[in-house]
Amino acid sequence: MHQFLLITLTSFLSLFAIVNPLSTLPLFVGLTAEMPARVQKKVAIQSAITGFLIVATFCILGKLLFLAFGLSLPALRIVGGSLIAYCGLQLLYSKTSSDELQSNPEHASKITLFPLATPAIGGPGVIAAAMSYTAQGFSGVSAAISAFALVCIITGLVFVFSGQLMKLIGRDAIRFISRIMGLIMAVMGVQMLIIGINGAINLMQFTGVCPR
Template sequence: MSLLIKHAIVVFMAFFAIMNPIANTTVFAGLSGDRNKLEKTKIALKALTITFIIILLFALLGKSIFHLFGITLPALRIAGGVIVFLVGYHMLQGANSKLHTSQSDENSDIAVSPMAVPLLAGPGTIATAMSYSAAGGWAEAIVTIVVFAILCVITFFCFISSSKILSIVGKSGLDIITRLMGLILAVIGVQMMIVGVQAAMHSPLLN
């Protein structure tokens, strides 16, 4: 198996766990309320388009941001790992992380907030995108972006089919999925921190 394929699989699992399309489908269904199917489709499309643009910018400009602020890749991996772990930990408890919740009122554009930010393009998603896209060359960055685009399409279809999905999964099924995604996220977060610490220990700055 080539390195790019392995990279794509790892990135997909990380993004899938942190975005959790099934769990966020329940949030989408609750926020969209009694709107008709056309309105729900427009909200879902707008939310995921904004989400993709945000992640695209951070994935492409990750290295530039590093140089601008003097950030090293090991530092991002450690910080990103902590964020991802905390999100996963809260999901393991059967609760939404405070990093991925937001208060909204009836007059706000729910596609922008809280759907796009912070539910879909939250700190964990951004840190994951920057970490994996900056870990290699342009090939890894492109793979990261393509994988995230595929996940956005999957999430879009989950959102527009929210009623059917919720009737099939049920509350118990949703709790199981949330905890499973939380476990995967927690492990990914720890792995990111381990890689970051190992890289930092071999950094010329410490020698």
């Protein structure tokens, strides 16, 4: 029991630091600033639940999925980085109006999965960290899932109460934040892409797929 609690605490601190709900709050606010409060709350809850399900799935079936489809973590980082960079550029140059957002419910469902559920909450870094604890057997899997569930609850609550922050900051500031977050997301995407490519090169050299 003591060992399980220790693993849970360690994994929680690690996963919480990676997700960092406060750092993802500007992204959520920037993407949902023009939405009605009801839709905002729905997106907040669904993104937290979806992010949890993504990481929990990889904790339970991650190794089997990677082996079955011949996948690798560098490939996951490359794809994730490309998507983040693309979404960041869209956010940076977005010209969507509040009327368009409120009349287009599909927008809410799209951002719930990407980029909120993944990679903001359940990104490649979180998946890699969570899977590292699953190597310790059933206790590691249980601890990682329990710890990440708590992280997702905290993140969901931060998102749900973002409305008060929006009123405090103001709409013009929110629009400015969304542009800044778009730029930061684009840079994060390129950085993840670089890490993924570097990891792929190292993996190929290690397995002897390409000459040194």
